[in-house]
Amino acid sequence: MVRTGDPARRLLTDPVLWLTVALLVVCALCAVALWFQVVPDREVPGGTLIGLGTDAIPKVSLFAAYSLVPISLLYFWADRWRPVFVWTRIGLWVAALAWGAFVSTFLSAQLNTWAASRLAIEGDGDPASGARAAVFVAPFVEESTKATILFFIAILLRYRFVNRLSGIVLAGLAGAGFAFTENILYYGRAYRYAAQTFGQQDPDEVLRQIFFLRGVMTPFAHPLFTMCTGIGLAVALRAKSKLFRVLAPLIGFLAAALLHMAFNASSTLFQGTTLLLLWGVALMLVGTAIGFIIRQLLHEGRSVRARLEDYVRSGWLETSDAEAASRLRTRMRALWHALWRGPSTFWSTIVYQVSLTELAYLRDSQTRGLVDRSGTGREHELLATVTARRPHAVVLPDGRAPYPRLRRRKAVQQWAPPAYPGPSGLGGSWPAPPGATASQPLGQTATQYSEVDPSWAPPKS
Incomplete structure (x- = not known):
């Protein structure tokens, strides 16, 4: 309970x-x-x-x-x-x-x-x-x-x-x-x-x-x-x-x-070969017991989902509730995701899952006629608990868990901001030379030509 x-x-x-x-x-x-x-x-x-x-x-x-x-x-x-x-x-x-x-x-x-x-x-x-x-x-x-x-x-x-x-x-x-x-x-x-x-x-x-x-x-x-x-x-x-x-x-x-x-x-x-044969029979019984346990694990998941879907059809639960509570892998992943979101979320997820599980088995007991009218009051309490905890719990986890990220060190600025145009051309990424400013002219006016000798001419033949 x-x-x-x-x-x-x-x-x-x-x-x-x-x-x-x-x-x-x-x-x-x-x-x-x-x-x-x-x-x-x-x-x-x-x-x-x-x-x-x-x-x-x-x-x-x-x-x-x-x-x-x-x-x-x-x-x-x-x-x-x-x-x-x-x-x-x-x-x-x-x-x-x-x-x-x-x-x-x-x-x-x-x-x-x-x-x-x-x-x-x-x-x-x-x-x-x-x-x-x-x-x-x-x-x-x-x-x-x-x-x-x-x-x-x-x-x-x-x-x-x-x-x-x-x-x-x-x-x-x-x-x-x-x-x-x-x-x-x-x-x-x-x-x-x-x-x-x-x-x-x-x-x-x-x-x-x-x-x-x-x-x-x-x-x-x-x-x-x-x-x-x-x-x-x-x-x-x-x-x-x-x-x-x-x-x-x-x-x-x-x-x-x-x-x-x-x-x-x-x-x-018994001794010898007869005892080994009996031991083989015992191993078969053990295998049967393990198979029965695995079958019951799968059966309980289907039973929990079937009982919770009764409330989904009545509009008292959401479809995600039945899916979240009936799969063991989903429940474990939800708890893992909630663990990294803080104690409040983790506790809400635990209460949410336990309440849904108890609600499913309570519904199963009601269908079998094993509980009296007091089960109805407990049913309402569990439905209220699920409704109150759902917004704060992890229902269906998606993607990776929110692991904490380590802070990166800020890079130490050792160079002056680049000027335009830089040594590698317009928009270059090289550091600006000492004394350079970012207010140098850009475009056609930034082009400078060397002086031309006026006496220069093509060679005569």
Whole structure:
């Protein structure tokens, strides 16, 4: 929702800010608890449980970031149709990432450990209990803990889910954060084990090998799984049928858990050529997901234009408004041009674009029957905001941006002004000789001839 007024007051009254702060506090507590659980060595009945060690954390965190950064940038790039300001969008991104990285991993570690102890047949040392928990328990536990942040946002900030891309981006970021912390645990354990086993393998070489398997071959796993839940939740929030609102999130969660289960089972039970074939199938799923994201980006542009053209036909908006708000490239160029025209123009352009986007999705909700009469009042506010901001905003940028020009130095005058005629003839550009003036005669009277000898005559033959 776009609010006008003082930017500082609007930021402090934005519920996303305080939701993000509260979530960060919870994430910090879970991060500290997870640190003391997995990093230092702990005394347990029967011996000492080797932790990751503080010396390995910086190195393995860097390797884990190699997978987190490109995946996160992909989701940031896809989240461009949300009708909110930049700080609100960043707050939602941070909340989803931090929840997946700290809260979800901490809760999943406790539940998975407890489930593995319950599935053990021969006691706590049963080696098969870990595999059973990874296949039959971990998928449901981890997908539910990752998806919790999505349901929190859907309950507290329902209007933030305006399309399927909203669910895809937030779910993918939660999965990417979870994969980041999980990779730190896997990399750290492998590195510490190789360092403790003298004369066996180089710890750095072991770290590079497991990074290739998890960070290069399968960095997409957790984001891909959680995306299924995000799509189901976003579809449910935009659906009119009450039955579909219940079934869509449930189907999305089950799809995420089943994909996760298949991935864990293939990693545990298959090796060699069969595993490579399954990896090829996983790449096809990733390609399908990327194609779906690109399709949704194009679809949202057409949907925004179609909804704004309803107001154009009614005479409440101009034709340029629908064109300016429905093309991502035009929106980015308009912001770039406005940036060089001053803070006032830049802010007006931002408010203008965000207001048009919210107006389009509000109109879409009205056509679906998802809002009551209060939407009409908000509709009038947005139309008034667009009308007021349009004269001060960059709507359809044309040509180059108004970059500032550097002042040129003035040339130092070292010669007198030229006189006419100059040494090179009438209108010559050479400097005038010393003492010359510009009042010399021009034309026929300026021609002077040398004196002629009167005794001169042609030679006689």
